[in-house]
Amino acid sequence: ARRGYPEAVLCEPKTPDQVAAIAAEVAAAGTPTLFTRVREDQVDAVLTALPDAHHDAVARLVAWPPQPPAPTGGLVVVLSAGTSDLAVAREAELTARHLGRATELVVDVGVAGLHRVLAQLDLLRSARVVVVAAGMDGALPSVVAGLVSCPVVAIPTSVGYGAAFGGVAPLLSMLNACSPGVAVVNIDNGYGGGHLAAQIAAG
Amino acid sequence: ARRGYPEAVLCEPKTPDQVAAIAAEVAAAGTPTLFTRVREDQVDAVLTALPDAHHDAVARLVAWPPQPPAPTGGLVVVLSAGTSDLAVAREAELTARHLGRATELVVDVGVAGLHRVLAQLDLLRSARVVVVAAGMDGALPSVVAGLVSCPVVAIPTSVGYGAAFGGVAPLLSMLNACSPGVAVVNIDNGYGGGHLAAQIAAG
Amino acid sequence: ARRGYPEAVLCEPKTPDQVAAIAAEVAAAGTPTLFTRVREDQVDAVLTALPDAHHDAVARLVAWPPQPPAPTGGLVVVLSAGTSDLAVAREAELTARHLGRATELVVDVGVAGLHRVLAQLDLLRSARVVVVAAGMDGALPSVVAGLVSCPVVAIPTSVGYGAAFGGVAPLLSMLNACSPGVAVVNIDNGYGGGHLAAQIAAG
Amino acid sequence: ARRGYPEAVLCEPKTPDQVAAIAAEVAAAGTPTLFTRVREDQVDAVLTALPDAHHDAVARLVAWPPQPPAPTGGLVVVLSAGTSDLAVAREAELTARHLGRATELVVDVGVAGLHRVLAQLDLLRSARVVVVAAGMDGALPSVVAGLVSCPVVAIPTSVGYGAAFGGVAPLLSMLNACSPGVAVVNIDNGYGGGHLAAQIAAG
Amino acid sequence: ARRGYPEAVLCEPKTPDQVAAIAAEVAAAGTPTLFTRVREDQVDAVLTALPDAHHDAVARLVAWPPQPPAPTGGLVVVLSAGTSDLAVAREAELTARHLGRATELVVDVGVAGLHRVLAQLDLLRSARVVVVAAGMDGALPSVVAGLVSCPVVAIPTSVGYGAAFGGVAPLLSMLNACSPGVAVVNIDNGYGGGHLAAQIAAG
Amino acid sequence: ARRGYPEAVLCEPKTPDQVAAIAAEVAAAGTPTLFTRVREDQVDAVLTALPDAHHDAVARLVAWPPQPPAPTGGLVVVLSAGTSDLAVAREAELTARHLGRATELVVDVGVAGLHRVLAQLDLLRSARVVVVAAGMDGALPSVVAGLVSCPVVAIPTSVGYGAAFGGVAPLLSMLNACSPGVAVVNIDNGYGGGHLAAQIAAG
Amino acid sequence: ARRGYPEAVLCEPKTPDQVAAIAAEVAAAGTPTLFTRVREDQVDAVLTALPDAHHDAVARLVAWPPQPPAPTGGLVVVLSAGTSDLAVAREAELTARHLGRATELVVDVGVAGLHRVLAQLDLLRSARVVVVAAGMDGALPSVVAGLVSCPVVAIPTSVGYGAAFGGVAPLLSMLNACSPGVAVVNIDNGYGGGHLAAQIAAG
Amino acid sequence: ARRGYPEAVLCEPKTPDQVAAIAAEVAAAGTPTLFTRVREDQVDAVLTALPDAHHDAVARLVAWPPQPPAPTGGLVVVLSAGTSDLAVAREAELTARHLGRATELVVDVGVAGLHRVLAQLDLLRSARVVVVAAGMDGALPSVVAGLVSCPVVAIPTSVGYGAAFGGVAPLLSMLNACSPGVAVVNIDNGYGGGHLAAQIAAG
Ligand SMILES: Nc1ncnc2c1ncn2[C@@H]1O[C@H](COP(=O)(O)O)[C@@H](O)[C@H]1O
Ligand SMILES: Nc1ncnc2c1ncn2[C@@H]1O[C@H](COP(=O)(O)O)[C@@H](O)[C@H]1O
Ligand SMILES: Nc1ncnc2c1ncn2[C@@H]1O[C@H](COP(=O)(O)O)[C@@H](O)[C@H]1O
Ligand SMILES: Nc1ncnc2c1ncn2[C@@H]1O[C@H](COP(=O)(O)O)[C@@H](O)[C@H]1O
Ligand SMILES: [Mg+2]
Ligand SMILES: [Mg+2]
Ligand SMILES: [Mg+2]
Ligand SMILES: [Mg+2]
Ligand SMILES: [Mg+2]
Ligand SMILES: [Mg+2]
Ligand SMILES: [Mg+2]
Ligand SMILES: [Mg+2]
Structure with missing residues (x-):
């Protein structure tokens, strides 16, 4: 291509x-x-x-082919807010890796337990781009973007029920993130989020 | 009455x-x-x-009458995420005060600057109930509720534009808060949030 | 914790x-x-x-563990508007009980039969907080909040069809309750409603 | 015509x-x-x-012409839930009257003060049809329809703010009224509600 | 009762x-x-x-009991716009009959074939109330209400797909009917529509 | 061009x-x-x-230039459902005329008065395309499309209030027209409707 | 008929x-x-x-009958933006053919690969009407309408997920097409799109 | 900072x-x-x-201060789909420039005139990131992302009327862009789009 x-x-x-x-x-x-x-x-x-x-x-x-290429460019760090967001986070990580980036995946770092987010600060600040998959309140990208200088790719997930409306709640949160530097993709779009991250972290 | x-x-x-x-x-x-x-x-x-x-x-x-009654019950702490949420936060504070509670108001403690939230931890943990007024991503109540054991009254505000949809974005965030203990009231409903807080902190 | x-x-x-x-x-x-x-x-x-x-x-x-702790704090009264709201009401009740509160559950007290609501007035007024689970028109919290001085935790349920929109109709009713003192949680969120009630009725 | x-x-x-x-x-x-x-x-x-x-x-x-015709048919009772719903309620009443019905208008009988509703029970039960104008939670038609055997014409009003969404909240409540016998018309449609009531109470 | x-x-x-x-x-x-x-x-x-x-x-x-009571009051005519609306129309008819009304049911009289509507004009004008069940564009109640003087009970159905949104399209049409005298009930609410019709056509 | x-x-x-x-x-x-x-x-x-x-x-x-070209192609008939839809209908007519078509405009032919629609049957059947501007229930295109063999261009208008939602109600009606042959354009888009009609009636 | x-x-x-x-x-x-x-x-x-x-x-x-009539009128060209839109595109094509038109179907010509669209320019410009079935961003009709002078019938499909909302995203795109001459039908309505195209391309 | x-x-x-x-x-x-x-x-x-x-x-x-810093990092190219999107595009450009990037702004390159887009191909391919501001159908980011390898920041604008719904139509288009590599920000959020672009094009 x-x-x-x-x-x-x-x-x-x-x-x-x-x-x-x-x-x-x-x-x-x-x-x-x-x-x-x-x-x-x-x-x-x-x-x-x-x-x-x-x-x-x-x-x-x-x-x-089954093996990703040797990584080039910057590091892509992927965060999964909850265990339930893992499928989407993993899709993002694998996509970025098969597009040629080094990746790190961290699971279960929701804002309800801020200390778990803060414990990752060094890793986060070593990234060229951070990908965050989160459902429900979708609050994590706002918090992360406030902590790092690189772009944050925010992927709303359909995890949740009721007024989560299949991912609309975190989608709107992320579009209205009060920290700048948040790039939003479609609900559950792990592929798109990983692709975008790989392009941002390219060469 | x-x-x-x-x-x-x-x-x-x-x-x-x-x-x-x-x-x-x-x-x-x-x-x-x-x-x-x-x-x-x-x-x-x-x-x-x-x-x-x-x-x-x-x-x-x-x-x-112009003077609120002498305060009884527990402390009501009111947070305004941004300067623009002040009108709603102040309506909540005054309502709680005129219903007989002691109140404290802290302004401009959004999640984009976590350190400002964390700097209020002692005050927050001294409260019987915390009221949070926030627009845009409405992420603050989730973060605060993860830090305290008392109930959090979350008031979405219409501050924002575009996909904030007049307060719908923070309303949905708050209804889907990933920390338990968040009580949501109507958009811009400072009166209702203050009233509820006063009832929670009563006697 | x-x-x-x-x-x-x-x-x-x-x-x-x-x-x-x-x-x-x-x-x-x-x-x-x-x-x-x-x-x-x-x-x-x-x-x-x-x-x-x-x-x-x-x-x-x-x-x-299977046994809830010995109850402390105030009484949590849970109302189920219809038989169909029972699952959510029961989730709220059990949650409050396992968080350490005494609870009472009353089923089938919808506003279509006001006398059944009024028959519970003494119980309602003995509560530190009332939890109301209701679908369809979600009118019960407004009525109950007009009858008691304590906070009312309103849980919209997805019971209903058509323009109930999976719980949106009662959710909006409850957010617009014409009596003050109504704390709203997510649709079908019995857990969240029970948790909030336990916090309100604490010590 | x-x-x-x-x-x-x-x-x-x-x-x-x-x-x-x-x-x-x-x-x-x-x-x-x-x-x-x-x-x-x-x-x-x-x-x-x-x-x-x-x-x-x-x-x-x-x-x-300025004078309505001499009334025929049954009595049309119009309720205004709040003072703010009066314009719509009055439009309904005048329409029914100019279509030839006897009418009674009662203002400020919201569900937050049930005793005021119950105080009107005799009047309500003397009606051939009751018209209810209500905004915010739109709970009144459900309550009234549970008290009378005749049809209730429910007019949602745009009174309210935030999640009232210009009358959507009471509209949905009324469409999901848990008492049968509720006929809904468009938001703020006092004319339509009064016309329908006059047709129901005809001859 | x-x-x-x-x-x-x-x-x-x-x-x-x-x-x-x-x-x-x-x-x-x-x-x-x-x-x-x-x-x-x-x-x-x-x-x-x-x-x-x-x-x-x-x-x-x-x-x-299986047998409806002997009919009293006026005639209830029920129209089903398409064959697919029959379930809802039949629920309305049976409800009205078990509440004590004489009923007539006419199927497949959509506005796409106006002559079939006009062929029922005598029957329609002999009714005390007409019930119309229609999905998709929900245009039939407007047309029928323009042809008769009695009230029309409009039941939107979930028949359709895509932008019919499960009955929202006909629901909105009916709420905005350009002929007065249209009483709307919930989507697919044959029971409610039949009950309301029976009350309108009572004694 | x-x-x-x-x-x-x-x-x-x-x-x-x-x-x-x-x-x-x-x-x-x-x-x-x-x-x-x-x-x-x-x-x-x-x-x-x-x-x-x-x-x-x-x-x-x-x-x-101020003068439209000499007309070619087929006749474009434009219907305005109500007087209030005239601005949109007129925009459509003028657009079609300046794109080179002969046009006829008929005002105030809503479905509430079917006889006025039927009175235009000969004119409608002489058209190569009919443009219909309608607000509120948006029922007219369904009725017209059932009467003619040519395409119908349906323009929803923002005329109405409440649950008309600025033209959403007629837009959905028209997208769900139960007669085939209805081409929908944006709310209040008289220009687009006239342009499309001119293209359909070309050559 | x-x-x-x-x-x-x-x-x-x-x-x-x-x-x-x-x-x-x-x-x-x-x-x-x-x-x-x-x-x-x-x-x-x-x-x-x-x-x-x-x-x-x-x-x-x-x-x-199984055989379509011998074709008359102009050519109907049908485009399927992606493979996944084929079912809808094929329904449109077959409908137009059974209504008496000659048809051509071209699959997989999305805007992500503009050269594939441009490769069809001669075919597109030979059409009396072009039908476009597209999901997700629904961008193809805008692009095609900018390239041809004949009308474009746009059929949004429910292909996609998340914020595609079952076809709402392409439906809105198409209603807001920035090129004039786009006729929109219901989501997934291949039948309706093909019928409209056949009427436009008639005689 | x-x-x-x-x-x-x-x-x-x-x-x-x-x-x-x-x-x-x-x-x-x-x-x-x-x-x-x-x-x-x-x-x-x-x-x-x-x-x-x-x-x-x-x-x-x-x-x-009034002067932006001397530019570092890659080139930020900003496209304004129409003249009416200029305010947003200009806000994005100035933001990126004051964050330290070199920028180019191109106005009036909508998809209705593809040749104008294609005429910018060399400029587009020289960018480290392209920002696209577009209202109405929001189709331009899909087209541009198909032409370049770098990320595209898509800013939906509120330009349009009717079913554009204040920017919702282009927002949904962009979230569902059929080309990967599209980063979406809030409606009219020129600041956020420019900030994100500057971060992507940094160092
Ligand atoms: N036009 C804008 N759109 C969205 N966010 C903005 C905009 N301007 C500033 N911000 C963000 O809002 C924060 C400032 O909010 P405030 O303190 O209320 O002025 C900044 O840190 C920015 O991240
Ligand atoms: N700002 C407010 N927001 C929501 N509800 C309110 C507000 N102010 C007053 N109310 C409620 O509305 C009722 C008064 O309504 P009204 O009689 O129309 O003034 C009071 O009993 C309050 O419960
Ligand atoms: N099909 C129906 N649609 C709407 N409301 C109904 C329906 N069937 C029964 N109801 C109402 O729901 C009430 C019974 O609710 P429940 O006690 O939960 O069975 C009755 O009093 C009716 O007014
Ligand atoms: N797939 C379809 N989508 C939309 N409308 C259709 C479709 N198939 C048939 N119709 C319309 O629906 C009418 C038939 O409805 P029915 O009598 O319920 O089968 C026909 O006259 C068509 O205009
Ligand atoms: Mg940052
Ligand atoms: Mg907590
Ligand atoms: Mg109370
Ligand atoms: Mg009743
Ligand atoms: Mg009539
Ligand atoms: Mg036809
Ligand atoms: Mg064109
Ligand atoms: Mg690309």
């Missing part, structure tokens, strides 16, 4: 047959590709065409 | 004539009363009937 | 494996814990690690 | 010239007509063409 | 056990009752306790 | 200076141009640069 | 029995008919009554 | 007195500061305390 980044295929809305056909094209052309939001009934469709591809079940991601 | 608390009159949607008539009844009956959300063109209507009433222009509140 | 209250684990968005891991940590550390919104396929994950834990199927709650 | 009811002209979105032209047609044809939501800058446009018309400034209504 | 109308039990959000317990009470007390929105897994719970009850699968209604 | 249609300038969000600069360019280049949504304080900015331009105050449109 | 177009039956919200009954009527009367949004459990209901009907599983459409 | 970037003061929701007090503190402390969203009645409050500050009326920004 012109940009030097792998292609991506959003699998969820496609039929297994459509996914299989695309995977076959990928295999034929040898194009580095990330298959994202892979439903359980689609995994085989990809792995049949690309048997050595890497499947991460938590992140719902299949990457081919 | 049966509850022992002053009456309240929501002035904004009323005509000056309606407000004047109510103020005259208050004067005649001698009922302790808070006039809330008093528009500039309504202030005279109240003060004509109740010349010694106390008018706080920032809080848009007129209180009669 | 610093606050002296049990920890809580929101199980619904987690995998059974994640829940099992957390339950094992709880068992190892001996931390008093409430597992909330436990899905049927997660119950065993908790009970395997904590065999003597108490599981309340209606409230979808698992509590460990 | 075929239905035997006066025509109605919604003035607010029209230019004064358009209103004047319509009023001139009414005068020429002698058609009984209600001019509704008449802006201050439109009143003269109507009264110039119909000098003996009756203008009610509170209800923003101009009626011609 | 005080009102002389049967009780109603909203079954959908209840467990089969809760429904069974209520049905047993109904059987013991001999209270005429409508069980509404009965899920398939709840039907037996009702019929076990009340074996002679009448179950209408289309309307998802169980009525006991 | 490549398409052979005049350019259009959306004036409302621009400063008078920006509008004046654009008008000067138009004058210099001799480009046929429609200035749309021209605020009163912008009219002079246009007319100073283009003194012979045609200003239609109702439609808020300035056209240059 | 009066219009000379086939009838359409929206199957999704109907029971298989209702669909079977309608199919039997179609068979008896010999009416050309499109069965749209046919659920898998409804296909047999149609094919039993109309064994020679054509079933397109991708488009979820059953057409009878 | 710890980050080495100027402070920012959001002026719009503050009173002129509050702004004057803050400006005085800035003058006293000599802190580099950007005053954003400065209302006309607030400009003097700033300039009195900081007479040599630079006021940009289009961007509603006051910068002190």
